[in-house]
Amino acid sequence: MINEHEKLDIRVQRWIFKQGWTSLREIQCCAIEPILSQKTDVLISASTAAGKTEAFFLPALSTVVDQEDGIGILYISPLKALINDQDRRLESLSDLLDITVTPWHGDSPKGRKNKLKSSPSGVVLITPESLESLLIRDSGWMKSAFYNLKYIVIDEFHAFIGTERGHHLLSLLHRLEHLLGRLKEPIPRVALSATLGELEKVPSSLRPNHSMPCKIIKDSRSTSTLKVQVKGYVNPVKLDENLPIDAEYKICQDLYRFCRGGNHLVFANSRNRTESLAATLADFCEDNTVPNEFFPHHGSLSKDLREGLEKRLQQEQYPTTAICTMTLELGIDIGKVNSVVQVTSPHSISSLRQRMGRSGRRGGPSILRMLISEDELTKDSSVIDKLRLELIQSLAMIRLLIGSKWYEPADTSLYHFSTLLHQILAVIAQWGGIRADQLFNLLCKEGPFQNVNGEDFKALLVHMGRTELITQLENGELVLGLLGEKLSSHYSFYAVFKTPEEYRVISGAKTLGTLPIDSLVLVGQNIVFGGKRWKVSDIDSDKKTIYVKHAKGGKPPKFGGGGMHVHDVVRQEMFKILVEGDYRIAVGGNKIDFADVTANGLFHESVNFFRDANLPNERLLQVGSITYIFPWLGDKTVNTIVALLIREGYEAGAYAGVIEIEKSTLEEVRSSLLKLKPEILMSETELALQVPEKHIEKFDELLPDSLLSIGYGAKAFDINAVNSWLKTI
DNA sequence: GACCTGCTGCGGAGTG
Numbered sequence: 001m002i003n004e005h006e007k008l009d010i011r012v013q014r015w016i017f018k019q020g021w022t023s024l025r026e027i028q029c030c031a032i033e034p035i036l037s038q039k040t041d042v043l044i045s046a047s048t049a050a051g052k053t054e055a056f057f058l059p060a061l062s063t064v065v066d067q068e069d070g071i072g073i074l075y076i077s078p079l080k081a082l083i084n085d086q087d088r089r090l091e092s093l094s095d096l097l098d099i100t101v102t103p104w105h106g107d108s109p110k111g112r113k114n115k116l117k118s119s120p121s122g123v124v125l126i127t128p129e130s131l132e133s134l135l136i137r138d139s140g141w142m143k144s145a146f147y148n149l150k151y152i153v154i155d156e157f158h159a160f161i162g163t164e165r166g167h168h169l170l171s172l173l174h175r176l177e178h179l180l181g182r183l184k185e186p187i188p189r190v191a192l193s194a195t196l197g198e199l200e201k202v203p204s205s206l207r208p209n210h211s212m213p214c215k216i217i218k219d220s221r222s223t224s225t226l227k228v229q230v231k232g233y234v235n236p237v238k239l240d241e242n243l244p245i246d247a248e249y250k251i252c253q254d255l256y257r258f259c260r261g262g263n264h265l266v267f268a269n270s271r272n273r274t275e276s277l278a279a280t281l282a283d284f285c286e287d288n289t290v291p292n293e294f295f296p297h298h299g300s301l302s303k304d305l306r307e308g309l310e311k312r313l314q315q316e317q318y319p320t321t322a323i324c325t326m327t328l329e330l331g332i333d334i335g336k337v338n339s340v341v342q343v344t345s346p347h348s349i350s351s352l353r354q355r356m357g358r359s360g361r362r363g364g365p366s367i368l369r370m371l372i373s374e375d376e377l378t379k380d381s382s383v384i385d386k387l388r389l390e391l392i393q394s395l396a397m398i399r400l401l402i403g404s405k406w407y408e409p410a411d412t413s414l415y416h417f418s419t420l421l422h423q424i425l426a427v428i429a430q431w432g433g434i435r436a437d438q439l440f441n442l443l444c445k446e447g448p449f450q451n452v453n454g455e456d457f458k459a460l461l462v463h464m465g466r467t468e469l470i471t472q473l474e475n476g477e478l479v480l481g482l483l484g485e486k487l488s489s490h491y492s493f494y495a496v497f498k499t500p501e502e503y504r505v506i507s508g509a510k511t512l513g514t515l516p517i518d519s520l521v522l523v524g525q526n527i528v529f530g531g532k533r534w535k536v537s538d539i540d541s542d543k544k545t546i547y548v549k550h551a552k553g554g555k556p557p558k559f560g561g562g563g564m565h566v567h568d569v570v571r572q573e574m575f576k577i578l579v580e581g582d583y584r585i586a587v588g589g590n591k592i593d594f595a596d597v598t599a600n601g602l603f604h605e606s607v608n609f610f611r612d613a614n615l616p617n618e619r620l621l622q623v624g625s626i627t628y629i630f631p632w633l634g635d636k637t638v639n640t641i642v643a644l645l646i647r648e649g650y651e652a653g654a655y656a657g658v659i660e661i662e663k664s665t666l667e668e669v670r671s672s673l674l675k676l677k678p679e680i681l682m683s684e685t686e687l688a689l690q691v692p693e694k695h696i697e698k699f700d701e702l703l704p705d706s707l708l709s710i711g712y713g714a715k716a717f718d719i720n721a722v723n724s725w726l727k728t729i
Numbered sequence: 730g731a732c733c734t735g736c737t738g739c740g741g742a743g744t745g
Contacts, residue, residue, distance in 0.1 A: 078733090078734060078735090079733095079734065079735095080734090080735080105735080105736090106735070106736055106737080127734085127735065127736085128734095128735080129734090129735045129736050130735085130736075132735095132736085133736065133737075137737090159733085159734080163734095165734070165735090269730080269731065269732080270730065270731055270732080271731085271732080272730090272731095273730090298732085298733090299732075299733055299734085325731085325732055325733080326731095326732050326733060327732085327733070329732095329733090330733085330734090344730085347731075347732080351732095489737095490736090490737085491736045491737040491738080492735095492736065492737095493736075494735070494736040494737090495734080495735040495736060496735095497733090497734065497735075499733095
């Protein structure tokens with residue numbers, strides 16, 4: 001392994017020497033042989049700034065350095081910003097090797113694109129959407145320009161796994177191999193990714209038809225030290241009028257203390273909170289007559305503002321703290337920061353891991369602070385608040401992050417019908433015309449839509465014919481119909497994802513605001529909106545409106561609502577630490593405490609309530625006229641139980657994984673649950689039939705109802721998990 | 730109480 005780098009081209013070795021590198025990193029050495037061999041896919045899993053990009057490009061460029069013509073390497077990125085970064089980072093190496101690098105996305109320079117068009121060679125850096133546009137508009141050029149393609153590399157692969165866009169990408173790669181006549185001898189795919197859990201499952205997500213083996217390379221020295229603290233805050237019920245110090249104000253005071261003078265990232269989970277924290281912190285700077293060093297960063301801000309802040313972080317000339325959403329989670333080049341702060345609980349352990357990887361300079365420890373506030377309890381407090389579920393979830397996630405190498409895996413049971421419809425139109429637009437059986441082979445049998453069977457595929461084609469998306473010629477070939485022509489010729493066609501649809505929420509004659517519909521909404525369901533509790537009385541899909549009425553009952557829980565997809569494993573860890581009454585982590589013979597006094601106090605409030613209500617043994621609890629169910633399972637299972645109960649006529653809703661059933665007694669609910677015998681339970685598809693609004697993805701509105709229900713059911717519900725759970729009560 | 734990502738070709742104004 002020591003002399004592994006000698007296998008690289010001598011010019012590449014010279015470049016390495018010129019960088020002043022005394023040796024290559026472990027993942028870079030391990031990647032040389034498999035990439036040079038061109039006989040296998042490669043998955044490189046390592047944390048941010050571990051040198052993944054070089055691990056691929058050093059051997060890959062060694063292979064293509066003497067290639068006379070044709071593009072040798074196709075690099076695919078989920079972000080335009082990452083393509084621009086990569087273009088810059090490759091400059092010195094590609095100059096030395098005399099290899100052309102061409103960034104190709106919607107905003108990249110036309111001049112460089114034209115040059116590539118006339119003399120295709122070297123490396124192309126592209127987004128999936130631009131690749132789609134090239135395949136549809138210029139597949140003839142693609143065929144000749146890529147005839148000599150040696151590698152396809154996908155950056156930030158974890159950002160694609162399990163998503164519509166990820167399925168789109170897999171379909172594009174398969175179509176490219178088909179176009180180039182390389183189905184029998186596939187083009188090696190190299191995936192670069194952050195540290196992933198269940199690594200052995202990832203190759204199936206990189207090449208679903210397994211037509212090439214995959215070599216997994218992971219960073220074994222990810223044992224870098226981690227310093228973690230959870231700080232608790234109590235939000236007072238009644239604010240002192242003269243001294244309005246709520247929990248968020250106290251959090252800002254601490255942020256100011258932790259962060260001033262250094263480089264830090266503060267993740268705040270919503271654009272709203274990001275803005276309000278940044279504003280308060282900027283005020284503090286002004287009050288102290290020091291220059292402001294706190295700035296917001298999220299998707300609704302202009303490109304200029306965002307890039308300015310990224311540059312400032314990278315240059316490390318002035319102390320800078322970014323208050324951000326997941327926009328600074330992916331690998332945009334901002335260097336390493338002193339520490340990462342998470343305000344409110346993160347949504348998944350994989351994103352927490354990714355955020356944490358942003359800190360830890362020069363091999364130093366990663367520092368993570370988690371600031372969690374809970375409401376002061378009153379006699380009206382809901383059960384969910386009394387259980388301090390946000391804090392418990394945060395503690396559980398830290399334990400899983402440190403104690404196990406587990407991260408949420410992708411859901412592979414999905415159908416991705418919306419993207420399949422898109423790909424049917426795209427393939428027909430690319431080829432002009434194609435037979436139905438060829439289309440099925442290309443997309444489903446050999447391509448990535450392997451969950452879709454022939455019968456469903458046929459139903460989809462028939463429906464697309466009826467709606468003028470496609471037409472069948474007399475010789476049997478499928479061509480674009482009127483609507484299909486119109487859709488696919490507009491530039492908005494190339495992306496398979498959409499910005500979520502906003503529904504107006506109306507109570508009586510008053511509009512309360514808009515709610516993005518990206519999670520389950522049913523008539524009869526209780527939701528929290530604008531800090532109040534509402535019951536959904538009607539949903540009008542045409543007018544994009546949800547009608548609600550005031551819901552009776554106590555105060556709504558602070559932490560709850562839908563939208564999040566907390567995993568079974570996280571909820572079970574929460575249950576475990578509540579049963580044990582201890583969240584500390586055992587290291588050697590010691591137990592490490594990572595919570596401050598307030599957080600510790602809140603934890604014991606939770607444990608006391610948990611024990612008083614006999615929740616270690618009971619899954620049901622009645623308080624007044626409300627019955628609660630505690631499944632301690634992930635949101636997919638919890639949503640399924642809620643939908644089954646609504647079907648039985650109950651007024652049910654779920655908050656933070658706890659199901660709340662109004663106007664019910666424990667005995668009624670128990671007997672209803674016992675009647676839900678596994679053998680008479682319906683399928684996910686049947687359950688989806690009662691959901692009035694199933695249009696989630698971009699092309700869902702063009703799907704037949706039957707497939708819409710199959711797709712929605714697979715995404716939102718899990719009957720088997722409910723069956724298993726029913727046996728335990 | 731979510732969050733994020735991307736796409737074209739053309740015409741016209743302005744600049745060197």
